Amino acid sequence: xxxxxxxxxxxxxxxLLRQPNGGAGRSLAIFVHGFLGDHLTTWGRxxxxxxxxxxSEPFLANWDFLxxxxxxxxxxxxLDIARIIATQWEKAAxxxxxxxxxxxxxxxxxxxxxxxxxxxxLCAAAMQPSQMLHALHSVTLFGTPLNGSPLASFGAKxxxxxxxxxxxxxxxxLRMLRSWNESVHPLLQxxxxxxxxxxxxxxxxxxxxDLIDFSGDAKPSFxxxxxxxxxxxxxxxxxxxxxxxxxxxxx
Amino acid sequence: xxxxxxxxxxxxxGAIRRGPWSEGVVKAREQLAPVQPIPLSWKGFHPIAxxxxxxxxxxxxxxGRLSKTLRPHFLGxxxxxxxxxxxxxALDDALTIPQLYELAVQTGYLPEDSVREPxxxxxxxxxxxxxxxxxxxxxxxxxxxxxxxxxxxxxLFPTNPPEPEPSASLRFAGFLAxxxxxxxxxxxxxxxxxxDDYIVEDDEQDLVWEFLRGQRKKRPxxxxxxxxxxxxxxxxxxxxxxxxxxxxxxSYGLIHAYWLQKFFGYKRNGKGHFVKNAAVWGExxxxxxxxxxxARLVLPGTDPAIDKVERRQFIDQxxxxxxxxxxxxxLARATRQITGRSERPVTIRDRVRL
Numbered sequence: 001x002x003x004x005x006x007x008x009x010x011x012x013x014x015x016l017l018r019q020p021n022g023g024a025g026r027s028l029a030i031f032v033h034g035f036l037g038d039h040l041t042t043w044g045r046x047x048x049x050x051x052x053x054x055x056s057e058p059f060l061a062n063w064d065f066l067x068x069x070x071x072x073x074x075x076x077x078x079l080d081i082a083r084i085i086a087t088q089w090e091k092a093a094x095x096x097x098x099x100x101x102x103x104x105x106x107x108x109x110x111x112x113x114x115x116x117x118x119x120x121x122l123c124a125a126a127m128q129p130s131q132m133l134h135a136l137h138s139v140t141l142f143g144t145p146l147n148g149s150p151l152a153s154f155g156a157k158x159x160x161x162x163x164x165x166x167x168x169x170x171x172x173x174l175r176m177l178r179s180w181n182e183s184v185h186p187l188l189q190x191x192x193x194x195x196x197x198x199x200x201x202x203x204x205x206x207x208x209x210d211l212i213d214f215s216g217d218a219k220p221s222f223x224x225x226x227x228x229x230x231x232x233x234x235x236x237x238x239x240x241x242x243x244x245x246x247x248x249x250x251x
Numbered sequence: 252x253x254x255x256x257x258x259x260x261x262x263x264x265g266a267i268r269r270g271p272w273s274e275g276v277v278k279a280r281e282q283l284a285p286v287q288p289i290p291l292s293w294k295g296f297h298p299i300a301x302x303x304x305x306x307x308x309x310x311x312x313x314x315g316r317l318s319k320t321l322r323p324h325f326l327g328x329x330x331x332x333x334x335x336x337x338x339x340x341a342l343d344d345a346l347t348i349p350q351l352y353e354l355a356v357q358t359g360y361l362p363e364d365s366v367r368e369p370x371x372x373x374x375x376x377x378x379x380x381x382x383x384x385x386x387x388x389x390x391x392x393x394x395x396x397x398x399x400x401x402x403x404x405x406x407l408f409p410t411n412p413p414e415p416e417p418s419a420s421l422r423f424a425g426f427l428a429x430x431x432x433x434x435x436x437x438x439x440x441x442x443x444x445x446x447d448d449y450i451v452e453d454d455e456q457d458l459v460w461e462f463l464r465g466q467r468k469k470r471p472x473x474x475x476x477x478x479x480x481x482x483x484x485x486x487x488x489x490x491x492x493x494x495x496x497x498x499x500x501x502s503y504g505l506i507h508a509y510w511l512q513k514f515f516g517y518k519r520n521g522k523g524h525f526v527k528n529a530a531v532w533g534e535x536x537x538x539x540x541x542x543x544x545x546a547r548l549v550l551p552g553t554d555p556a557i558d559k560v561e562r563r564q565f566i567d568q569x570x571x572x573x574x575x576x577x578x579x580x581x582l583a584r585a586t587r588q589i590t591g592r593s594e595r596p597v598t599i600r601d602r603v604r605l
Contacts, residue, residue, distance in 0.1 A: 007259060008360075008424050010266035010431060015424060036483065038432045040425040041490035046493070049419045069428070071435075202560040227560060233493065 008151040013069030014251025023101025028065045034112025039069025073161035081117025090129040106139045115144035123180045140194040140249040145204040185215035192218045198226030267351045271434035277345020293371035301406030307335045318382040323389040325519040329526040352392035359417030370402045408590040429491035442480025442576040463545035487567035501582030504575040512574040
């Protein structure tokens, strides 16, 4: 099988790894980075590893990978991130440029703030592309701030613009998202959300008080010794806990 | 020949051409432009010898003026004239493009054919004068002469460009994403300006140093912004260096050599080599050490557990930056030895040579 080809749109903040001339009938995994990350370095060598190993991993053979970005300081609410995801999903599902065929199955994988954008999209039915939940294969949230991040309390105005406020513990946007989630999940019933947390992640916390349930979440899995940043940066492929999580999401 | 579509090629070239450094390119092209058009065409494949261009009298005079503006700052007095600083900064920004072209070709991100024309255009526009070429040499823009050789341009120090390694294209894409974000970030920008001696209160650098060392209670005006800017600087660079192999750290790190040098308390000596800036920092101190060891690195009121993790992460990231800076120094030293430049220190005479 040919190596996945690279479609790089730095100016639009996304990169697609796809089977050459592929798309039609294939599956698309969408990766959404977190606070002040970028669409590629947030994931360390993961894009490179996926490109190298996708052909030899049976579970990955039918997947292409879209790394999606946004400028953190231009984001005011989770809805803005949700809209970016929905736009690309819509294009992929309808085979519009830059996609060369209609994707039929999708997985969403997020890190940190990106996970809140994904949660928002799950709740905001009016924003969802047609048949989105039907085509949704899985949702995996790495280092998701279930209860915000204590770190966001400091220097927020200098660090990340308005969205930094939406990362503070118990902030109004997060409370609204949670309430929205609780209201809508019984009706929309999206697939179980996989939550992956690092035991050394002090950015979003991993104590009882931090682990507020969102309806639809599966019981979190904890990766030993991973902190917030290295939770999505695999050091190697064959024996990586991150690989296992990704294969679990895409199988 | 290339397998890339026209659209893909244009997007990749555009991402390099239209980065946060674009303004510098326009300014550098304006300020370094010859008075009279240079009689050479960059189109096609014919060899271009920049050092053999016959300059008109007015272009010789312009070159003479540039020899002052673009003089190596480590020879004699520093650069303090605003106009000179502006021109030098513009050239520095503009040279990002040929450096990225070269790295893009080396990593298979762009095919060599695709950069030939734009590379020949920008190299001849910027480097027709001897002083501009010596600026490239003095400040170790190693990728620039590599690119020049690759596209048939001579007149810079001789160097052999490596064969492209196509499997590295994603690492280049990651680095490019970092670089575009790095130079677009206003907090990082404030920190870089601080490193570069732009201050907002008298003796601000001393005040910050004393505060971080616990020798001063009163907070400097911008301390929170500078703490944030420094941490974003370190995190952004560490994220970029993290994806690179050991062999790549030097060539990519050179793009950030100036800031790494400042951060680790180095300067260039009269030969242009990186040496510890002992007059300012002593033998062991630096901003890197000052921030890493400061009890005030993490803002007051932070949960002790978070404080500990943040501090550890910062120190780990600084160690990664230090490794990259070591690789930069090794590469610069090795290139100077290969090209014989270490045997010929840049001299005052170079400043006046046309």
